[in-house]
Amino acid sequence: MGLAQAWSVALCGVDGLAVEIEADVGVGQPRTHLLGLPDASLHESKERVKAAVRNSEEEWPKQRIVLGLSPANLPKGGSSYDVAIACATLAAAGSIPCDRLATTVLLGELALDGRVRAVRGVLPALLAARRAGLTTAIVPVDALPEAALVDGITLHGAQTLAEVLAWLRGEAVELHEPPTPADPPLPTVPDLADVVGQPEARWALEVAAAGAHHLLLTGPPGTGKTMLAERLPGLLPPLNRQESLAVTAVHSVAGVLSFDYPLVASPPFVNVHHTTSIAALIGGGSGMAKPGAASRAHKGVLFLDEACEFGQKTIDTLRTALEEGEVRIPRRDGIARYPARFQLILATNPCPCAPPKETDCICTATVRRRYQTRLSGPLLDRVDLRVRMRATTAMANADATPPEPTAVVRARVLKARTRAATRWSSHGHPWQANALVPGPALRREFALPRPTTTLLDRALAVGALTGRGADRCLRVAWTLADLAEADSPTQDHVAAALQFRERRAYT
Structure with a gap:
């Protein structure tokens, strides 16, 4: 013994x-x-x-x-x-x-x-x-x-x-040896050329991809909100080795890895139904909590269609993850920490009846207000870009030229991302996208001239913008400058970033 x-x-x-x-x-x-x-x-x-x-x-x-x-x-x-x-x-x-x-x-x-x-x-x-x-x-x-x-x-x-x-025991037995790691096949992503019209929304999607910003799309059914969201992963750069291992580790714990090609090499896209629970969205379960949709979308896209149909408590659980890029779930057995640095894409109708034309809406002002306030102010304050989709009746004549395919837009996005990463790394910072830059760094080390931020100062003074919102406007302005190949944002870039946050883009 x-x-x-x-x-x-x-x-x-x-x-x-x-x-x-x-x-x-x-x-x-x-x-x-x-x-x-x-x-x-x-x-x-x-x-x-x-x-x-x-x-x-x-x-x-x-x-x-x-x-x-x-x-x-x-x-x-x-x-x-x-x-x-x-x-x-x-x-x-x-x-x-x-x-x-x-x-x-x-x-x-x-x-x-x-x-x-x-x-x-x-x-x-x-x-x-x-x-x-x-x-x-x-x-x-x-x-x-x-x-x-x-x-x-x-x-x-x-x-x-x-x-x-x-x-x-040292016997002559042949255990199985690991296979040579195979490169995963390229994911099949729908092409952006399929989306006809919606120039404002297409531009917002490009800005979101170039700076890793969160996006809210509002409009009647059938205007292309889901189509645009599904095409965002095709605009994003591939994951590097460290990012791939981090994403693969989360998917491994969640039990959703492919046996043949386990390495997750491209940004994941997670589509969440509005009936999902809090545990399914951010993680949970008995004992040690399991990762939810927010963590499975790490380094990728988390898409919430029909966002105003979600329970307010459910969708508000994302606020900490949006700010910190991490989900912390306390349980009796300990605190489970999962990475959750994702891009949030919200799509919603303007009201419960959602007719093709706003003039046909039968909802009262109270009903519309109650429906829209399911997206709380603190959550919307963390969304950088808000876009109102065009009605279907105006979409046929929106563009006289063929829409740009994903490859063309992706080239601009990668170029802007490279400019941003080079800029931050030249100052000794690890940020790979503008959305990751902390507010204090934007206001001190990379402060813009006072005339450039006049509109932000005015919005802060009248209470139309919070401090967090001003920081997010600055990040979007830097992204617009990168897409325009400018050395730093101009007053026009700041004005455009502020316009993306106007409440009327939602209501």
């Missing part, structure tokens, strides 16, 4: 912590005790592991087994500890050697017949294991493409527990 250790990983949000699983097999009534704040699914692992070991033609110890998961004060949940628990127990019973367990992290859920099943969060778990100094990892075969995204750790894939045990 003896003591043995194995390693697994506990996830808290997208952050992982290496967990040491100690197994003590000693004299006493045959019973398995699991310590270390396990949740219900982890408690059930005792029976899963026992059946998997027996069905792998191994003998489960007939003594008292104590399993301790350290750190003991960290809540642990899920089924990813099954393989590590099985190996630690058999090593403590003397059935397998302990040599390789000291530097190996084991991830995977066990089926009753001994198969190793895939689990969520393999990418952030392996990143945590690498930080803890573990040099080898055994993961389910299905998770190998995701695991191969992590450098600096030796990977093996296992289909059954028997393969893992044979490898630990």
Whole structure:
């Protein structure tokens, strides 16, 4: 009888912590005790592991087994500890050697017949294991493409527990090796040329893409609000390696990764229905909270169609994420932190009846006001661009020339983004888009001449603009200057940015 250790990983949000699983097999009534704040699914692992070991033609110890998961004060949940628990127990019973367990992290859920099943969060778990100094990892075969995204750790894939045990014994067993990472296929994005008319909205979409600004589109049904929102990802630059790993880690924890092409290399687009709950929007669930739509849209676009149909409490939960780029969800088991740096696109009708022509509206002023105030002032204050869509009756003659395709507009957007990133980096700042520049930096280090900001000062003086709104106007003005290839915003750029925030673009 003896003591043995194995390693697994506990996830808290997208952050992982290496967990040491100690197994003590000693004299006493045959019973398995699991310590270390396990949740219900982890408690059930005792029976899963026992059946998997027996069905792998191994003998489960007939003594008292104590399993301790350290750190003991960290809540642990899920089924990813099954393989590590099985190996630690058999090593403590003397059935397998302990040599390789000291530097190996084991991830995977066990089926009753001994198969190793895939689990969520393999990418952030392996990143945590690498930080803890573990040099080898055994993961389910299905998770190998995701695991191969992590450098600096030796990977093996296992289909059954028997393969893992044979490898630990040093037998001539061939575990599956990770495949060569394949570039994900280019996403199919609708072309902007499909949108006919709506020149103001198309221009606002280009400005939003060039500066990573939030956008509100208001207009009757059928005017192209959803079409424009769906075409925004095609205007955005591709994600760099660090951004791709951050987005992939969130999608891994959420369990929405593709098995064939796990790396998320392009900005995600998440369309949320107006009946969604708070937990589905920002994250939640029992135990440790899971990521919601806001985090799945990290570094991409979060689209809320029929925004005024959302519950006000539900949509107002986005306010902190819009300001800080992070979602923090406190629970009994701890605080889950998920990144949520997304572009918010809102689309709404001007009133509940939403006729094609405003003159046909049958809503009273009270009904319209109640409908529009579902988007609260503090939320709208965080939206940089507000655009009123043209009526369908005016769309046919809106443009005499063919609309520009996505490739043409995207070229201008990438050029503006490059100008912005070069400008901020030349002053030693890491900001990649104008929407990320803090207000104090805009007012001090990059302050504009007083005549240029006269309109902002006047709007602040009469209470038509908040301090946050003035900062956002400055960011939009810098984006307009980048699109115009100007060195700094002019008074016209500031006036245009202020016009984007006028309330009448919404009402």
